[in-house]
Amino acid sequence: MNILDKIVLRKKEEVALAKQAVSVKELEAGLHFNRNPYSFKEFLLDEQCTGIIAEFKRRSPSKGIINDQVSVEDVTTAYAAAGASALSVLTDTDFFGGHTRDLLKARAANQIPVLRKDFMIDEYQIIEAKALGADIILLIAAILTPAEIKHLAAISKSLGLNVLLEVHNQEELERSICNDLDAIGVNNRNLADFTVNIQTSFDLVDQIPSEFMKISESAISDTETIKQLKQVGFNGFLIGENFMKTANPGQAISAFVSELKSV
Numbered sequence: 084m085n086i087l088d089k090i091v092l093r094k095k096e097e098v099a100l101a102k103q104a105v106s107v108k109e110l111e112a113g114l115h116f117n118r119n120p121y122s123f124k125e126f127l128l129d130e131q132c133t134g135i136i137a138e139f140k141r142r143s144p145s146k147g148i149i150n151d152q153v154s155v156e157d158v159t160t161a162y163a164a165a166g167a168s169a170l171s172v173l174t175d176t177d178f179f180g181g182h183t184r185d186l187l188k189a190r191a192a193n194q195i196p197v198l199r200k201d202f203m204i205d206e207y208q209i210i211e212a213k214a215l216g217a218d219i220i221l222l223i224a225a226i227l228t229p230a231e232i233k234h235l236a237a238i239s240k241s242l243g244l245n246v247l248l249e250v251h252n253q254e255e256l257e258r259s260i261c262n263d264l265d266a267i268g269v270n271n272r273n274l275a276d277f278t279v280n281i282q283t284s285f286d287l288v289d290q291i292p293s294e295f296m297k298i299s300e301s302a303i304s305d306t307e308t309i310k311q312l313k314q315v316g317f318n319g320f321l322i323g324e325n326f327m328k329t330a331n332p333g334q335a336i337s338a339f340v341s342e343l344k345s346v
C-alpha cells in the first residue's frame with residue numbers, strides 16, 4: 084500500500100465520522116456558506132499578483148515536520164501582502180498537520196482566493212469546503228475515477244467553487260478532463276513515491292486545453308524556474324515547502340517576489 088492509498092483509506096474513515104458529527108444541513112447553515120467565492124482565474128491573471136499559490140504546510144509525508152512554529156494568520160497575511168494570487172491551506176490533520184480551523188482562520192484574515200488542500204473523495208467534503216469559506220477545491224486524478232471527478236466538479240460548480248484538477252501524467256490528464264474544471268495543475272511530485280521532477284510540467288503543458296488555467300505544483304524553489312514555466316504557458320505556481328521551511332515564511336515569499344520582479 085503506498086502513501087496515497089493510506090491517505091485515502093484514512094480519509095474515508097474521517098468523512099464517515101464527520102458526517103455523523105455535522106449534518107449537511109448544519110454545514111449549509113454555516114457562516115460562509117452563502118458567500119460568493121472569489122474567481123481563481125481573475126486573481127491568477129491580475130497583473131498586481133504573482134501567480135503564486137502560497138501554501139501553509141506544517142508537515143508532509145515526504146519531509147516530516149516542515150514548520151510547526153508559525154501561525155496561519157501571520158503567514159497567510161504575509162503571503163497575500165507579498166502578492167500571492169491565492170492561498171493553499173492544508174486541512175488534512177493526520178498526514179499534514181493541518182486542520183479545518185486553519186482554513187477558517189485564513190479565510191477570516193484574507194481577501195484573496197483560498198484553496199482547500201485536501202484529498203477530496205466525497206461530496207460532503209465539497210459542501211464542508213464551501214462552509215469553511217474556501218474558494219477553490221482540489222480534485223486529484225490519481226485517487227478518483229473519471230465519473231467521480233465529473234460528479235465532484237459539477238457539485239463544486241453548483242456551489243460557485245473553483246475547481247483545480249491535479250494530474251501527474253498524460254494518461255491521468257486525458258481520462259480526467261471534463262466540464263466544470265477551471266484549472267489544471269501538473270504535480271511535479273509523484274504522490275505515490277515522492278520523487279520530484281519539474282520536467283513533468285514542461286512535458287505536459289502543451290497537452291492542457293487552452294480554456295483551462297495552467298498550474299505547476301510542487302518542488303518550485305527558484306524564480307528562474309517560474310520564469311521558464313511562465314514562458315511555456317503556466318499561469319500559476321503552487322509553492323509550499325520553499326517558504327514554510329524558513330523561520331519566517333512571510334519574509335521568504337517577500338524576498339522571492341522581489342527577485343521574481345527583477346528577473
Ligand SMILES: O=C(O)c1ccccc1NCC(=O)[C@H](O)[C@H](O)COP(=O)(O)O
Pocket residue numbers: 086138140143144145146270272274277300301302303321322323324325
Ligand atoms: O508533499 C508531500 O510529501 C505529499 C505527499 C503525498 C501527497 C501529497 C503531498 N503533497 C501535496 C502537494 O502537492 C504539495 O503540498 C504542494 O504541491 C506544494 O509542494 P511543495 O512546494 O513541494 O511543498
